[in-house]
Amino acid sequence: MIFQKNTLLLAIILLVGCDNSRHIQYYKTPKKDFGIIQTQSNEDSKQQVISNLSWDLPKGWIPSKGHSMRLASFDVPFSTGVGDLSIVSLSGISGGLLANVNRWRGQINLDPISENQILEVSEVGESKMGAFRIFKMVNNLNKEKAIIAAVLPTGNKTFFIKLTVSQQGLGELESVFENFCSSIGS
Amino acid sequence: MGNKIIKLLSSPKLFVYSLVWLMILVVVGTVSQKDIGLYASQLKYFSSYFFSFGLVPLPGGRIVLALMLVNLVSMMFKQNLWKMKKIGVIIVHLGGVMLLVGAGMTAIFSSEGSMVIEEGSKSNTVDDYNITELAIIDISDVNYDQYFVFGQPLFKNGNNLMHEKLDFDITILDYMDNATLEPLTNPSGIQFRGMLKNFILKEIKRDKDDMKNRPGIIYQISGSFTESDGIYGLIFGQSVPATINIDGKQYVMNLQKKKTYLPFAIELKDFKKVMHPGTEVAKSYSSNINLIENNVPRPVLIEMNKPLRHEGYTFYQASFIESPSGEETTVLAAVKNYGRLFPYISSIIMSIGLLLHMLVSMPNLFKKSIK
Numbered sequence: 308m309i310f311q312k313n314t315l316l317l318a319i320i321l322l323v324g325c326d327n328s329r330h331i332q333y334y335k336t337p338k339k340d341f342g343i344i345q346t347q348s349n350e351d352s353k354q355q356v357i358s359n360l361s362w363d364l365p366k367g368w369i370p371s372k373g374h375s376m377r378l379a380s381f382d383v384p385f386s387t388g389v390g391d392l393s394i395v396s397l398s399g400i401s402g403g404l405l406a407n408v409n410r411w412r413g414q415i416n417l418d419p420i421s422e423n424q425i426l427e428v429s430e431v432g433e434s435k436m437g438a439f440r441i442f443k444m445v446n447n448l449n450k451e452k453a454i455i456a457a458v459l460p461t462g463n464k465t466f467f468i469k470l471t472v473s474q475q476g477l478g479e480l481e482s483v484f485e486n487f488c489s490s491i492g493s
Numbered sequence: 494m495g496n497k498i499i500k501l502l503s504s505p506k507l508f509v510y511s512l513v514w515l516m517i518l519v520v521v522g523t524v525s526q527k528d529i530g531l532y533a534s535q536l537k538y539f540s541s542y543f544f545s546f547g548l549v550p551l552p553g554g555r556i557v558l559a560l561m562l563v564n565l566v567s568m569m570f571k572q573n574l575w576k577m578k579k580i581g582v583i584i585v586h587l588g589g590v591m592l593l594v595g596a597g598m599t600a601i602f603s604s605e606g607s608m609v610i611e612e613g614s615k616s617n618t619v620d621d622y623n624i625t626e627l628a629i630i631d632i633s634d635v636n637y638d639q640y641f642v643f644g645q646p647l648f649k650n651g652n653n654l655m656h657e658k659l660d661f662d663i664t665i666l667d668y669m670d671n672a673t674l675e676p677l678t679n680p681s682g683i684q685f686r687g688m689l690k691n692f693i694l695k696e697i698k699r700d701k702d703d704m705k706n707r708p709g710i711i712y713q714i715s716g717s718f719t720e721s722d723g724i725y726g727l728i729f730g731q732s733v734p735a736t737i738n739i740d741g742k743q744y745v746m747n748l749q750k751k752k753t754y755l756p757f758a759i760e761l762k763d764f765k766k767v768m769h770p771g772t773e774v775a776k777s778y779s780s781n782i783n784l785i786e787n788n789v790p791r792p793v794l795i796e797m798n799k800p801l802r803h804e805g806y807t808f809y810q811a812s813f814i815e816s817p818s819g820e821e822t823t824v825l826a827a828v829k830n831y832g833r834l835f836p837y838i839s840s841i842i843m844s845i846g847l848l849l850h851m852l853v854s855m856p857n858l859f860k861k862s863i864k
């Protein structure tokens with residue numbers, strides 16, 4: 308009987324005590340490129356210069372063919388697809404914020420809004436060439452197409468940086484888009 | 494009371510009832526795969542101690558197998574078993590015990606995952622198929638990355654995760670087996686950071702194809718006393734990981750499949766596939782690899798039915814990825830199973846036991862047939 312009691316005890320200890328997971332781990336690995344711009348060191352960022360305009364190109368962005376209006380185009384991958392990023396340079400203010408933002412809104416079937424509303428929904432960022440405004444445009448009826456765009460006015464030119472991507476992609480790429488815009492300089 | 498329990502646990506009836514219940518579990522578990530998928534079914538019916546049928550808790554596969562093990566071992570200590578004429582029965586019991594111990598080892602210690610290697614590159618990590626982990630990676634040092642990894646069993650609402658070398662604490666607010674990102678219609682609260690400023694992580698129904706499930710996690714960072722304190726969200730498969738800066742250190746935060754680092758590396762030299770003529774269906778594919786251990790490469794060919802076995806791991810040729818530009822990537826299934834040999838050995842032992850039992854019982858059988 309004593310054997311049986313010990314057997315039972317041993318079985319219970321094994322059943323309760325066995326665990327294959329060390330749930331918290333700490334280790335060091337050789338440096339890996341996470342595709343982000345590091346704040347301490349710019350060694351990993353790849354600076355690209357096109358038409359006297361420079362930017363830090365995030366890892367994984369692939370130059371693509373755009374139409375002639377575009378200064379540059381990139382395929383921007385995210386977890387379930389690829390977004391299209393364009394950089395366009397136009398002289399002066401090129402129709403102004405209102406016309407351009409409402410044109411983009413129209414591309415994803417959103418109604419036009421007023422200039423005050425546009426300024427309310429935009430965020431401001433700072434690039435090497437000055438401040439820019441970022442606009443996020445999402446239509447809940449069309450999850451496959453959303454737009455995040457930045458307008459960067461300089462003295463005699465305005466730069467339009469626009470990323471067209473699914474809503475999922477917008478969520479994933481928003482911060483890297485903002486970092487990219489911040490890196491733009493001359 | 495104690496003796497009664499022991500008597501019950503060593504009763505042969507318990508073994509028979511357990512066996513019948515196990516059969517029912519196999520049928521129910523197999524049928525339910527159609528609706529909830531292979532992995533969820535395995536978790537619910539076979540890898541659980543108990544599962545609920547409506548409001549009724551029922552014993553799961555693990556508890557049943559544990560009972561059978563206790564039952565078999567208990568029976569071994571019955572005095573009337575230890576007789577020469579029952580040597581065959583004793584050996585069969587030993588074989589059964591070994592089979593169940595092997596099953597336990599497989600259930601508790603085995604792991605399986607995938608190793609994805611592009612042609613010309615090498616890897617020494619296996620990504621688990623199912624288990625996720627939250628990795629906080631300090632990338633500030635120019636020579637190495639420091640990983641603080643918290644495993645999925647810790648993802649319980651309200652659970653605090655901390656490490657002595659981390660300058661902040663993490664509190665789990667929600668973990669979702671399958672999640673999606675939806676844009677916010679109203680401005681988010683000021684406590685939200687990263688993508689949660691504009692998006693909401695929403696749980697969706699688990700897909701029966703586990704590969705399609707994208708786990709999500711919402712957690713709070715506190716204790717850094719910087720602007721980085723706040724609520725963050727991550728979804729599995731984010732191409733751009735979330736980052737925070739605290740006291741001059743930059744951290745990458747990633748929800749990833751549990752990574753196992755191997756003491757050796759595999760380099761893909763060449764991937765070959767043969768298609769069925771006139772179709773896009775692969776007939777066979779193979780990976781020509783270098784197994785690199787202590788910086789010494791050894792060429793090995795892994796084919797569909799010829800896996801590589803090394804250091805307790807078995808690497809099967811599972812799949813491949815071909816990019817539009819023609820770059821090939823191999824997908825190897827990596828399995829580590831400590832109980833792999835137990836079914837073979839225990840089957841041999843049980844066969845020997847049955848044979849012995851038959852030989853010992855034969856004279857009596859002959860006597861009976863003569864009468």
